[in-house]
Amino acid sequence: MLIKSDQILLKNLILIGALVLLQVLGNISLSRGMRQIGKAITVTPDKLILLGMQTLSNPWVLLGIGIQIICLVLYMSAISRLDLSYVLPIMSSSYVLTTLFAWIILEEKIAPNRWIGSLLVSIGVMLAGLTSIKQSSFRGSSDDVNL
Amino acid sequence: MMTWLALLVLVVTDCTSTILMVKGVRDIGKFTIFPIHKLPKLIHRVVTDLRVVLGIFNMTIAFFMLIFLLLYADISFVWPATALTEPINMLSSKFILKERVTRLRWFSMVFIFLGVTLISIN
Numbered sequence: 080m081l082i083k084s085d086q087i088l089l090k091n092l093i094l095i096g097a098l099v100l101l102q103v104l105g106n107i108s109l110s111r112g113m114r115q116i117g118k119a120i121t122v123t124p125d126k127l128i129l130l131g132m133q134t135l136s137n138p139w140v141l142l143g144i145g146i147q148i149i150c151l152v153l154y155m156s157a158i159s160r161l162d163l164s165y166v167l168p169i170m171s172s173s174y175v176l177t178t179l180f181a182w183i184i185l186e187e188k189i190a191p192n193r194w195i196g197s198l199l200v201s202i203g204v205m206l207a208g209l210t211s212i213k214q215s216s217f218r219g220s221s222d223d224v225n226l
Numbered sequence: 227m228m229t230w231l232a233l234l235v236l237v238v239t240d241c242t243s244t245i246l247m248v249k250g251v252r253d254i255g256k257f258t259i260f261p262i263h264k265l266p267k268l269i270h271r272v273v274t275d276l277r278v279v280l281g282i283f284n285m286t287i288a289f290f291m292l293i294f295l296l297l298y299a300d301i302s303f304v305w306p307a308t309a310l311t312e313p314i315n316m317l318s319s320k321f322i323l324k325e326r327v328t329r330l331r332w333f334s335m336v337f338i339f340l341g342v343t344l345i346s347i348n
Contacts, residue, residue, distance in 0.1 A: 109293060110301035117297075134293060147289065151282075155272075159251045162325050167244075167315050171338050174306045174345065181302040189302055196306065196344030203337030206330060 091161060095169050098153040103176045105146035107184055112139030114185070168203065175200050229298045233307055236291035241314045243284035245322055250277030306345035313339055 116133050134140050157166050175197040181187040254271050272278050295304045316335050319325045 106301055106305055110296055110304075113293060113296035130297075140293070151285070155247065155251055158248050159255070162319070167312060167319075168331070168334060168338065171309060171312055171342075174309055174342060177305040178302045178345065181300065185301065187300050187302045190347075192347050193302060193306070193345045196341040196346075199341030199344065200306075200309075200338050203334040203339075203341060206334035206337065 091157075094153060094157055095161075095166065098150060098157060099170055099173050099176065101146050101150050101153065102170070102173045103180055105143045105150060106173070106177045107143075107180050108139050108146060109143035110181065110185060112137040112141075112143060115139065171200060171203070229295060232291050232295050232298075233310070236288045236295070236308060237310045237314070239284040239291070240288040240308065240311045241318065243281045243288060244311070244315055245281075245318050246277045246284065247281035248323060250275045250281060254278070303346065306342050309338070309342035309346075312342070 113134070115137060116130070154166075178189060178193055178197050182189045251272075254268075254275060292304065292308065295307075313335060316327065316332075320327045
């Protein structure tokens, strides 16, 4: 049976985990939508209006925006109970995961330096998590952890 | 050039948004969805807090900059490039929000920053 501190820790981990995963899926969705719209070489005011209309009527972009709104709620919940210097390093794993999902789902060609960079980011995220996970989980250890 | 300009706007607005929202949300209190019947009151407090509103405004600009950037580049470049906000946010945590940042956390940020830089190299 989990003790209270472990339950708090688990809830915080689930919260940030969901935040990261949704962030990545939102990014992939947005990217897919913008790919359908196409590359903009020059942007003039009249083209910008057309571009805006195309963007806001694309289902993938709308899905991405919807996911990002959910992310905003989860993010506000996370930063209201955890240190920013704890939340942000964990959220930075979304860079690695976005690259991975872009490779798998969007079939982007990823250069070796990007994969090496992803590994470095992962190590950095792991270090940040290992050093601060307990400390941040107990911040303001009230009963009000009910997301 | 357009890519880097849009990226600069994105980084500045994103960092501003983070600091404003953290300060606003922390004064409001813990942001919880449940119990549902307390949610309207919470939403009212959020939308009437100037810092949160300005934070969301800045976040919106940053978001549209992200979408705009996706017209020019792949997400595997654009998203890691937005991590230029990370070192600035960490400094803000330390000096504006007065949070305790351990040496190992700083060290981990070096890893993250180097990694993100590598990812961003075309």
